Every structure is written in C-alpha cells, then in structure tokens.
Amino acid sequence: MDILRSRSSKVLLLATSLFLALSCKKDKSLETGKSRVSFRFENSAQGIPLQLEKKYTNPFGEDYTVTTLKYHISDITISDSSKNISREKTCCHLLDASDSTSLHFDAQLDEISFDRVSFIIGVDSLYNVSGAQTGALDPVHGMFWTWNTGYIMAKLEGESSVSSAPVSRFQYHIGGYAGSVATQRKVTLTFPGGRSYSLKADQPLTMIIDVNISKWFRSAHDLPIASQPLVMTPGPLAMQYADNYACLFTVKEVQP
Amino acid sequence: MRRTSTILILSLLLIFSEMLMEACKKTDSVAGQGIGTTPLQLKVPQGFPPPQPLFADNPLTQEGFELGRRLFYEGKLSRDSNFPCASCHQQFAAFSTLDHPLSHGFNNQFTRRNAPGLFNLAWQSSFQWDGGVNHLEVQPLNPITSSNEMAMTIQEVLDRLKNDTRYPPMFKAAFGTEEINSQKMLKALSQFMGMMVSGNAKFDLVKRGQATFTIAEQSGYAIFKNKCATCHPEPLFTDNSFRNTGLAVDPVLNDSGRMSITKDPMDYLKFKVPSLRNIYKTQPYGHDGRFYSIGAVIDHYRTGVINTPTTDPKLRNGIPMTDEEKLDLSSFLRSLTDTTFIVDKRFTNPN
Known part of the structure; x- marks a missing residue:
C-alpha cells in the first residue's frame, strides 16, 4: 500500500474528496433509512411494446397510430395495510414516449415493507396556480395550457382513418386541475401474486409497470376515436378520459 | 501491491464520480438568487389593499427587475423581432396600445382583443379579458406563443437568449447561474411588470391632501x-x-368571453372589468376596442346596453345620466391619469 502512504497520494485523495463533496451541494445520494426503487414504465398496445407511428387496432376495431404520448406521474408512495407508508419527495415526473430515458427513473423511498404502490397521474393543483415552474413542469415540454392556465396531465396524439378531424388526426390533451373538472387520478397497484416486498438500503428494487394504451379508449368509459377525435379543454369529456387513463397501469414485475 | 492499490483507488474514484453524476443530473435547477443582489421593495401606495403574494417565491431584486425590463423590450422574443412585449404595451399609453382597437402581431395579423394597460398587476388575481390565466408569471406565455402575436415557441426564445452574449451574465446576476430557463425568464418578467405601480394620479394626491379637485371633478367624483x-x-x-x-356580439370575432374558460353559459359575453386608472391614456376601449372615446363608452351605458340573459343586472336599465353629468364624470376620470407613471424612467426602454 505504498501509494496510500505517499504524501502526494494523500493530498490527491483529500483534494478529490473535497471536490466531490463541494461540487454538488444538492447530493441526492441515499439519505439514511432510504433506498431506491427504479421505476420502468413500459408503454404497450395489444400486448406488445408501443412503437410510435406503428399501426394498432383499438378495442372498437379502429385503426390508429400514436405520434405523441406524454403523461405526468407524481406523488409516488409505497405502503401496506399496516400503515407503513413512504412518499417520494420529488414532485413530478414527465414521461414521454419519444424519449425512452424519461420512462425510467429512480425514486428514493423509506426502508419499509410494502404490498402496493400508488401514484397520481397528473400534477397537483398547487403547481397549477403558483406561477412559473421548472424541471418536469417547465412549459417548454408542451404540457402547459397558456390560455387557460394549467397542466395537461396526459396527452395522446396520433392518426386514425376513422377520425373526422383534418388529416385523420386525433388529439387528446387532458387537463383541468380543480373542482369538478380535476383530471388528476390516483392509481393504487398491487403486485403479481399479491406479493409484498421489503425495501432495504442495500437491496434496491426495480418495478416494471405496464401502460396499456388500448385502455385509453375503452376501460371505465367507451371512448371511440370516431365519436370524438379532439379533446383539448377541461370538462366532462376530459373527466372521462381521465377515468380511463387511471386504468392503463399494472405492475408487471418487481425485480431485486 | 502498488499496482493493486492504484486500481483500487481508480475504481473508487470511478464509483465516486458515477455517484456524483447520478446525484447531480436529476437536480432540478430552481430559480435562486444571484450573489450580492440588491433587494427591491414593492411600494404599496397609501390606501391600496395588500397585493397578491406575487414575490413570496420570487424575491424582488434590482438585477431581476432589470433583466425583466430588458426582456420586456426584447424583439428576439418574437418571430420576426418586430414584436417585443412593448410593441403592444407602450409606456406613454399606460402600457396599452394607443389608438388601436386590436393590436398588430406577426405576419400582418390583428390580435384577438384590445391590449390592456399594464399597471397594478400585483393586485390582480387573474389575467386576460376572460381571466383564463391565474398567475402573472405565466401570462407572458400567451403573447409569446400566440401565432397572431409574437409567434414563437418557448424553446426558440430560450435558444435565442442563450446565444445572445448579453443575457447569460444578466441571468447570473439575477438568479445566481448563467443557466437560462423559462422559469427564470418568466420570474424576471414578473418582477418588472409587478413593479409597475400606478398610484400617483391627481385623484391620489387629493386623497392624500396634496391637491384639491376642481368643481367639475368634485361633481364627477x-x-x-x-x-x-x-x-x-x-x-x-x-x-x-x-x-x-x-x-x-361582433360577428367576426364572435368572442364568448369568460365562458370560453369556464364553459358556463351564464358566463357568456362576460369580460373582466378593467381599471379606470389612466383611462384617458388607453383609448380605445372595450375588450375589442370598439369605443374610440370615453364619451362613446358613457353613451353606451346611457342608451346602448343590449339585454340578453347574461347582461349584468346593474346595467339592464342602462346608467341614466344627463349631458352635464357626463361632462363632469369625464373630468373626474381625467383625474385618474398618473402622469408620473407614464414617464417613469424605471420602466422605459433600457436600450
């Protein structure tokens, strides 16, 4: 271990440590009592991974392609029936099908046992009334309504031969943040086989969540493209789409 | 031995730096404050109610204000550089567009509505004639991105600012780093616009005992x-x-007003009540600028009100007024012009 004994090496080590400690004040490495859950959202249609601009058929037999799919995921918690609960501090994640890196992210959560995961699709009303935001909520991401302030909670755009809109497009921009038009939806998911897990600092987990786009059109409500290819304002119709997007998600797998 | 140690240290360093990158890459940069900034205060005129908590999470500084001022007069915020915010919001017109029912935007287009004067925005809880915008910070996104106004995307604006050597240092001075993002841009604009306080008209002087109304003004009051x-x-x-x-209803504009936001039929044709301050500087009047004079507005209230299901109950019988009363009222309304505000050097073009 000559090298450790040599004076210059010690200086180098010290300097490096100092650099590492100072260069990043907002260190998000694990806090005490916390571990990581890596979330991997996998968009799918008809049981296969969703590919943009590829042709699919929805449950009404309507053909469609997806050109844009984006949604906000916020307020992630893991919990169990005996009141163990841990909530992620980070406010919001924007998942964008055209940027596969956005579909994977790590959440810091407490070392607890849990048998379910919850999150909100959408952005809490507070962030809709508090002026300019940044990060996932930056209006550059095209998920913000300027003329009627508020975030688009989820957006699905594409083309379908049954659409009556110009160039056979469909556009679902679903938003509305408060009261009778609030389109945030809380989703609680259990795990395959009803299993529970223990999150430990040295044993991070990976959670793979399937996002089945077919259900966008048919789940809580029947919403064929032919009936309404365009939804771009808060209101009763947006509420129905929100009920549907609450049904897209299932946990496919939890991996050590 | 020596070789093993070197490898060990190198590996440790690698792990460390990876942790560092992991730790840093997801840190959202929130607009902080620059070092050594000069704090500014929003001066509330005597008798005004408390303002909105507009600057609670956007501390007012000279540097933030000056950045906002430059951005307000910056042509680069518009597609062809001809339409800075100030093109429709002219200081001599209390930051409205003088003599234009509808303002001009990109590519020879009219805007949809009359540009309102900008002042006392820190006392406003909603923006636009239909109230669709709930915070001053996000209001500028509308003119910037509207195809008939400045016709830009936010990303293009940010790219232009990043490529202009004047801006990164100004962002650093105001917010601590040279990073330019939409939040910082909007917070700076909000500082500039929120500071536009108009409370120094003759009316205010009279209220403070520093002037007296003329007989006509007193009668008009x-x-x-x-x-x-x-x-x-x-x-x-x-x-x-x-x-x-x-x-x-103007058949071309066919503007349903507040209903376009709330979807409530009872809000059909409702528009925001504008302030009467500086009203003699902001002609023409109405959400579509259809009235060219104060006299024409008063005449509308005297004899022109059309009753429909949503017409305001207080206006259903019009506002009866003699010709003499009309003249006196006009005299009073002239006393609401704040001649110091419209020449205030803090708000003029910095270039």
Whole structure:
C-alpha cells in the first residue's frame, strides 16, 4: 500500500474528496433509512411494446397510430395495510414516449415493507396556480395550457382513418386541475401474486409497470376515436378520459 | 501491491464520480438568487389593499427587475423581432396600445382583443379579458406563443437568449447561474411588470391632501361614486369581476368571453372589468376596442346596453345620466391619469 502512504497520494485523495463533496451541494445520494426503487414504465398496445407511428387496432376495431404520448406521474408512495407508508419527495415526473430515458427513473423511498404502490397521474393543483415552474413542469415540454392556465396531465396524439378531424388526426390533451373538472387520478397497484416486498438500503428494487394504451379508449368509459377525435379543454369529456387513463397501469414485475 | 492499490483507488474514484453524476443530473435547477443582489421593495401606495403574494417565491431584486425590463423590450422574443412585449404595451399609453382597437402581431395579423394597460398587476388575481390565466408569471406565455402575436415557441426564445452574449451574465446576476430557463425568464418578467405601480394620479394626491379637485371633478367624483363605483371601486377602480356590459356580439370575432374558460353559459359575453386608472391614456376601449372615446363608452351605458340573459343586472336599465353629468364624470376620470407613471424612467426602454 505504498501509494496510500505517499504524501502526494494523500493530498490527491483529500483534494478529490473535497471536490466531490463541494461540487454538488444538492447530493441526492441515499439519505439514511432510504433506498431506491427504479421505476420502468413500459408503454404497450395489444400486448406488445408501443412503437410510435406503428399501426394498432383499438378495442372498437379502429385503426390508429400514436405520434405523441406524454403523461405526468407524481406523488409516488409505497405502503401496506399496516400503515407503513413512504412518499417520494420529488414532485413530478414527465414521461414521454419519444424519449425512452424519461420512462425510467429512480425514486428514493423509506426502508419499509410494502404490498402496493400508488401514484397520481397528473400534477397537483398547487403547481397549477403558483406561477412559473421548472424541471418536469417547465412549459417548454408542451404540457402547459397558456390560455387557460394549467397542466395537461396526459396527452395522446396520433392518426386514425376513422377520425373526422383534418388529416385523420386525433388529439387528446387532458387537463383541468380543480373542482369538478380535476383530471388528476390516483392509481393504487398491487403486485403479481399479491406479493409484498421489503425495501432495504442495500437491496434496491426495480418495478416494471405496464401502460396499456388500448385502455385509453375503452376501460371505465367507451371512448371511440370516431365519436370524438379532439379533446383539448377541461370538462366532462376530459373527466372521462381521465377515468380511463387511471386504468392503463399494472405492475408487471418487481425485480431485486 | 502498488499496482493493486492504484486500481483500487481508480475504481473508487470511478464509483465516486458515477455517484456524483447520478446525484447531480436529476437536480432540478430552481430559480435562486444571484450573489450580492440588491433587494427591491414593492411600494404599496397609501390606501391600496395588500397585493397578491406575487414575490413570496420570487424575491424582488434590482438585477431581476432589470433583466425583466430588458426582456420586456426584447424583439428576439418574437418571430420576426418586430414584436417585443412593448410593441403592444407602450409606456406613454399606460402600457396599452394607443389608438388601436386590436393590436398588430406577426405576419400582418390583428390580435384577438384590445391590449390592456399594464399597471397594478400585483393586485390582480387573474389575467386576460376572460381571466383564463391565474398567475402573472405565466401570462407572458400567451403573447409569446400566440401565432397572431409574437409567434414563437418557448424553446426558440430560450435558444435565442442563450446565444445572445448579453443575457447569460444578466441571468447570473439575477438568479445566481448563467443557466437560462423559462422559469427564470418568466420570474424576471414578473418582477418588472409587478413593479409597475400606478398610484400617483391627481385623484391620489387629493386623497392624500396634496391637491384639491376642481368643481367639475368634485361633481364627477360624486357621480362616479353613485353610478360607477360598484364595478370600478377605488382605489384600484376595478373589482376584478367578469361582467356582460351589454355589447352586441361582433360577428367576426364572435368572442364568448369568460365562458370560453369556464364553459358556463351564464358566463357568456362576460369580460373582466378593467381599471379606470389612466383611462384617458388607453383609448380605445372595450375588450375589442370598439369605443374610440370615453364619451362613446358613457353613451353606451346611457342608451346602448343590449339585454340578453347574461347582461349584468346593474346595467339592464342602462346608467341614466344627463349631458352635464357626463361632462363632469369625464373630468373626474381625467383625474385618474398618473402622469408620473407614464414617464417613469424605471420602466422605459433600457436600450
């Protein structure tokens, strides 16, 4: 271990440590009592991974392609029936099908046992009334309504031969943040086989969540493209789409 | 031995640096404050109610204000560089567009509505004639991205600012780093616009005992209090509500007003009650600028109100007024012009 004994090496080590400690004040490495859950959202249609601009058929037999799919995921918690609960501090994640890196992210959560995961699709009303935001909520991401302030909670755009809109497009921009038009939806998911897990600092987990786009059109409500290819304002119709997007998600797998 | 140690240290360093990158890459940069900034205070005129908590998470600084000022006059915020915010919001017109019912935007287009004067925005809880915008910070996104106004995308604006050597140092001075993002841009604009306070009209001087009304103004003030103050209460001269004042629908614009936001049929043709401050500097009037003079507006209230289901109950019988009262009321309204505000050097073009 000559090298450790040599004076210059010690200086180098010290300097490096100092650099590492100072260069990043907002260190998000694990806090005490916390571990990581890596979330991997996998968009799918008809049981296969969703590919943009590829042709699919929805449950009404309507053909469609997806050109844009984006949604906000916020307020992630893991919990169990005996009141163990841990909530992620980070406010919001924007998942964008055209940027596969956005579909994977790590959440810091407490070392607890849990048998379910919850999150909100959408952005809490507070962030809709508090002026300019940044990060996932930056209006550059095209998920913000300027003329009627508020975030688009989820957006699905594409083309379908049954659409009556110009160039056979469909556009679902679903938003509305408060009261009778609030389109945030809380989703609680259990795990395959009803299993529970223990999150430990040295044993991070990976959670793979399937996002089945077919259900966008048919789940809580029947919403064929032919009936309404365009939804771009808060209101009763947006509420129905929100009920549907609450049904897209299932946990496919939890991996050590 | 020596070789093993070197590898060990290198591996440790690698792990460390990876942790560092992991730790840093997801840190959202929130607009902080620059080092050594000069704090500014929003001066609340005597008699004004407390303002909105606009600067609670956007501390007012000289540097933030100056950045906002430059951005307000910056042509690069518009597609062809001809339409900075100030093109429709001219200081000599209390930051409205003088003599234009509708302002001009990109590619020879009219805007949809009359550009309102900008002042006392820190006392406003909603923006736009239909109240669709709920915070001053996000209001500029509308003109910037509207195809008939500045016709840009936010990303293009940010790219232009990043490529202009003047801006990164200004962002650093205001917010601590040279990073330019939409939040910082909007917070700077909000600082500049929020500081535009107009509370120094003759009316205010009279209230403070520093001037006296003329006989006509005094008479007009009494008429105002009797016939106008419900919707235009002092000291802001608006109650910030939305009302249908009984205007005929323009068949081309076909503007449904507040209903376009709320979807409530009872909000059809309702528009925000504008402040009467500086009203003699902001002609023409109405959400579509259809009235070229104050006299024409008063005449509308006297004889022109059209009754439809959403016409304001207070206006259903019009506002009866003699010709003499009309003249006196006009005299009073002239006393609401703040001649210091429209020449205030803090708000002029910095270039």
